[in-house]
Amino acid sequence: MAKFLLSIKAQMNEALQHSEADIISALRQGDSKALEIIYKQHYPAVLHFIIQNNGTDQDAKDLYQEAVIILYEKLRQEHFLLTCQIKTFLYSVCRKLWLKRLREKGKYFGKLEDFESFLPLEEDELGIEENEQKLGAMATAMEQLGEPCRTLLKDFYISGLTMQDIAEKMGYTNADNAKNQKYKCLVRLKKLFFEKYKKFEV
Amino acid sequence: MNLQQKYEWIENYLAGKLEGNDLSDFEAKMQNDPAFAQEVEEHKFLLETLAQMAQREQLKAQMNLFHKDLDKHKAWVFYKHPIIQNFWKKHFPTMAVAASVAILTAVGVLWNVKNFNQLEDKQTAYFRSLKKDIDDVKKRQNSLEEKSEKENITQPIDHTATAFVISANGYLLTNYHAVKDADAIFAESRQDSLQRYQVKVFYKDEKTDLAVLKIEDSSFRGFRNLPYALRLEADLGEEVFTLAYPREDMVYGKGEISARTGFEGDSLEYQISVPVNPGNSGAPLFDDKGFLIGVINRKHTLQEGAAFAIKAKYIKKLIDSVMQGQKPEKPILLPLFNNIAWLKRPQQIKALQNYVFELKVHKATDITASK
Numbered sequence: 001m002a003k004f005l006l007s008i009k010a011q012m013n014e015a016l017q018h019s020e021a022d023i024i025s026a027l028r029q030g031d032s033k034a035l036e037i038i039y040k041q042h043y044p045a046v047l048h049f050i051i052q053n054n055g056t057d058q059d060a061k062d063l064y065q066e067a068v069i070i071l072y073e074k075l076r077q078e079h080f081l082l083t084c085q086i087k088t089f090l091y092s093v094c095r096k097l098w099l100k101r102l103r104e105k106g107k108y109f110g111k112l113e114d115f116e117s118f119l120p121l122e123e124d125e126l127g128i129e130e131n132e133q134k135l136g137a138m139a140t141a142m143e144q145l146g147e148p149c150r151t152l153l154k155d156f157y158i159s160g161l162t163m164q165d166i167a168e169k170m171g172y173t174n175a176d177n178a179k180n181q182k183y184k185c186l187v188r189l190k191k192l193f194f195e196k197y198k199k200f201e202v
Numbered sequence: 203m204n205l206q207q208k209y210e211w212i213e214n215y216l217a218g219k220l221e222g223n224d225l226s227d228f229e230a231k232m233q234n235d236p237a238f239a240q241e242v243e244e245h246k247f248l249l250e251t252l253a254q255m256a257q258r259e260q261l262k263a264q265m266n267l268f269h270k271d272l273d274k275h276k277a278w279v280f281y282k283h284p285i286i287q288n289f290w291k292k293h294f295p296t297m298a299v300a301a302s303v304a305i306l307t308a309v310g311v312l313w314n315v316k317n318f319n320q321l322e323d324k325q326t327a328y329f330r331s332l333k334k335d336i337d338d339v340k341k342r343q344n345s346l347e348e349k350s351e352k353e354n355i356t357q358p359i360d361h362t363a364t365a366f367v368i369s370a371n372g373y374l375l376t377n378y379h380a381v382k383d384a385d386a387i388f389a390e391s392r393q394d395s396l397q398r399y400q401v402k403v404f405y406k407d408e409k410t411d412l413a414v415l416k417i418e419d420s421s422f423r424g425f426r427n428l429p430y431a432l433r434l435e436a437d438l439g440e441e442v443f444t445l446a447y448p449r450e451d452m453v454y455g456k457g458e459i460s461a462r463t464g465f466e467g468d469s470l471e472y473q474i475s476v477p478v479n480p481g482n483s484g485a486p487l488f489d490d491k492g493f494l495i496g497v498i499n500r501k502h503t504l505q506e507g508a509a510f511a512i513k514a515k516y517i518k519k520l521i522d523s524v525m526q527g528q529k530p531e532k533p534i535l536l537p538l539f540n541n542i543a544w545l546k547r548p549q550q551i552k553a554l555q556n557y558v559f560e561l562k563v564h565k566a567t568d569i570t571a572s573k
Binding site: 032035036039040043044045048061065068069072073115116131134135137138139142153154157158180183186187189190193194 | 205206209244245247248249251252253254255256257258261262264265268269271272539541543544545
């Protein structure tokens with residue numbers, strides 16, 4: 001226990017010594033240590049906000065993780081410039097998401113207790129809604145796709161395995177067979193996905 | 203070209219694998235064939251969404267690990283549990299009514315019983331009251347004796363200083379010079395409630411002018427989680443504040459960090475522009491967000507508005523070395539989480555005030571002198 005406390009202590013001190021700019025540039029590189037520091041640093045403020053506004057710590061965790069993901073994705077985009085503090089950004093996103101959930105549940109009574117300064121985010125400036133729609137559609141599509149297609153597509157498009165690797169892993173006789181299979185899976189995924197996500201227009 | 207070949211062509215293009223004629227053919231087809239261009243866009247969109255989803259899953263897994271760390275440490279025990287909170291919100295009016303009825307009934311019954319007893323007990327009333335008087339005298343005497351033992355009233359107070367809690371299990375921090383020849387020390391706080399503990403010097407360090415005190419008092423039950431955490435470096439010009447006992451009541455003082463070094467360039471200290479008086483020794487110095495950044499220890503006698511505070515970095519160093527050197531039975535656990543950063547100043551002070559104590563220092567030499 002003492003050892004653990006010391007390690008947390010070391011981490012906290014580390015966090016205090018890092019400037020916000022350093023953290024942001026590390027996060028832009030996809031540094032997982034930076035992600036950890038940010039994650040641990042700003043959670044209490046969000047938790048406090050959610051609890052004081054009729055939420056549970058599970059709600060807080062869900063929303064907070066979503067907000068951190070949005071920050072991460074945004075920072076990974078080259079043209080995105082963070083114009084406020086990390087904390088303000090995370091707090092504002094969580095605030096917006098919580099407002100939305102309360103409205104959906106019909107539990108919004110016109111006022112939130114606030115503890116931080118925040119950006120109002122009234123329009124979908126961050127593309128939160130859009131992301132939710134397309135990722136929702138993708139999740140359902142992958143679900144309906146079933147195995148072995150799901151693993152096959154993930155292995156190829158996400159883990160970056162070659163067709164030869166995949167053939168060996170999944171027991172196809174050769175790479176060409178695996179390739180055929182992958183093609184069929186992709187056609188099905190495309191169909192399922194665009195059925196759900198019709199709004200897409202170029 | 204069949205569909206499979208077309209998809210492969212598109213994917214190669216998206217991956218940047220097309221070259222030469224192949225690439226120019228592809229680009230020409232995109233230009234001339236809007237349906238094909240749309241298909242390329244769709245394909246790109248599909249694969250990007252797939253990748254994004256995978257990345258999110260991976261991030262979530264990573265964050266769940268971080269969250270376990272937080273959970274383990276229970277960094278937020280200070281938040282009221284939502285279920286209990288909601289329960290109170292919902293049922294408070296009902297309970298208030300029920301409680302008042304109960305109290306009225308109880309008082310009514312007692313009153314009746316008292317009247318009834320009075321009729322019956324008139325004869326013994328005289329003896330009773332006498333006995334009560336004697337009991338009272340006894341009680342008073344006992345409490346006087348206890349008090350004189352506990353408070354050492356024979357020893358006059360030599361001087362006072364300020365100390366603050368550094369570990370919730372009963373360690374305070376103050377200045378070395380405030381307690382160096384002390385014989386008996388009492389820590390008192392009169393904010394939300396009166397707290398008064400006998401403390402002993404646990405460790406003192408002349409070089410840094412810091413001393414760790416340990417509460418050794420049977421009435422001590424431990425503090426609640428501390429609302430402040432240490433911040434090791436503070437910047438020039440930052441707004442800072444302190445809470446101290448230069449007189450019987452707690453006094454708030456505000457100022458700025460006016461130099462990165464202290465008296466005669468001492469790198470151990472900051473110079474601060476906080477009004478400081480005797481008794482401020484050992485007072486905590488907080489930054490705007492309520493992080494502990496130092497301990498006030500002295501002021502410039504010739505220069506107005508120049509006081510000095512020992513940097514938090516050296517508090518940490520001292521505690522680390524004590525933990526390694528003395529290996530105390532009860533570990534000194536520096537607070538890690540600051541939960542007052544988002545509060546306004548008066549609320550911050552309310553959260554902090556119960557952790558700042560007035561030290562009353564008695565000296566052995568004084569007793570011999572007075573005897």
